[in-house]
Amino acid sequence: MSRPVRHEIPPRSGAAFTLDRGQRLTVIDPQGEQVADLVAFRRDDLDEVISSGRTIDYASRIFLTTGDPIYSNRSNVLLRIVEDTVGRHDFLLTPCSADTFRIIYGDEHPHRGCFGNLAAALAPYGILPDRIPVAFNVFMHVTVDGQSGEIAVRPPLSRAGDRVSFVAETDLVIGLTACSALQSNNFSFKPIHYEIES
Amino acid sequence: MSRPVRHEIPPRSGAAFTLDRGQRLTVIDPQGEQVADLVAFRRDDLDEVISSGRTIDYASRIFLTTGDPIYSNRSNVLLRIVEDTVGRHDFLLTPCSADTFRIIYGDEHPHRGCFGNLAAALAPYGILPDRIPVAFNVFMHVTVDGQSGEIAVRPPLSRAGDRVSFVAETDLVIGLTACSALQSNNFSFKPIHYEIES
Structure with a gap:
C-alpha cells in the first residue's frame, strides 16, 4: 500500500472532500494545540448529517474516543472512530462563526470562522449553511462542571503529530477546518493535516 | 386580562402551534416528574431553528434557566426563559424516537417517541422530520460527569404544578411533547399542560 497523500488545511480555513464507504480519514495536528471542526453528510442524501444529540444519547457519554460511532440525525452510523x-x-x-466572534469576543469586523469556512467549502456539494x-x-478541549453546568474552552491536549482516525460507514461528504477561534487553539492559529486511505 | 386557556398534551403524544412575537408560553408539569420536548422554528423562514450548540456556546453553560436566551442556528434569539x-x-x-427505543431499550416494536410525535404535529406547518x-x-434531568463525560437520565426534579415560561422574540412555530421515554419520566407516562398569554 502506498503512503497516503497528506493534505494541509491552512490556519483559519476549511476544506470539503468526499470519503467513500470503508475509507479511513486521519486528522492530524501537525504542531499541537489546534482544533479541527469535522462535519459529515450522507453523499446520496444530504439531509442526513451527523447528530451530536443522537450520538451522545446512544453513547451515554459526551466525550467520544476510539471505538465510538458517530450517528446521524436518522440514527445511522456515518463514521466510527478507530x-x-x-x-x-x-x-x-x-462551529465558530462571525456571530461567535461578535457575541463572545466583541469583534467589530469578525472573521467568518469555521462556520463560514465550512459553508464556503461545502457549497459546491450543494450543502446550504443552515444544514451545518x-x-x-x-x-477541542471543553471542560464541563457537572454541578453548575458551566463549560470552559481550554487549550487542546494534542501535541505535534497527534491524530484521530475515522472510518466511513457510508459514502460521505466531509467538511473539515483548521479552527479560527482564539480560545480553542490556545491563542495561536495553526494548520491541520489530513490523510485518506482506502 | 382573562385567564389563559390551559391545553393538555396526553401522555406519549405531541402538539404543534404558533407563538407570536411577545407571547408567553408556559409549560406545566401537572403531576410531576414528566418531561416535555420543545422545539421552535422561525415561522417566516422554517430553516431557522433553535440550536443547542449556539445556545450552550454563548451561555458557557449546558444547563439553562430564567433569563437565558435560546439561540437559533443563525445566532438570533428565538425564545427567552422568563x-x-x-x-x-x-x-x-x-427527542426519543423509534430508533432510541430500539437501540437503548431493545424494543422490537418501538413507539414512535417524541420524534415521531413532533414530526406528525409539525408536518402541517411544512416542517420535515430531518429538520427537527x-x-x-x-x-429533563440529565446528569453529566465532568471527568468521564458519562451522562445519566434521572427522574425529573419537577413536582406537580411546576412550570417554565418562555417569551417569543419572533413569530414561531412550536413543537411540544409529553415525553414517551420511560427513563426520562421515572417510568410513568403523564400529560403535559401548556398555556399561551399575549
Missing part, C-alpha cells in the same frame, strides 16, 4: 492518540474532543459546540450541524470538534 | 420553578432541564439530547433539532427538554 484511532485516537489524544482522547479528548468536543461534540457540544457549533454541531460539529465533531477534533482536539 | 420563569422557571425547577431550574434543571436538558439541551444535549435529541436537539430539543430543549423541559424538566
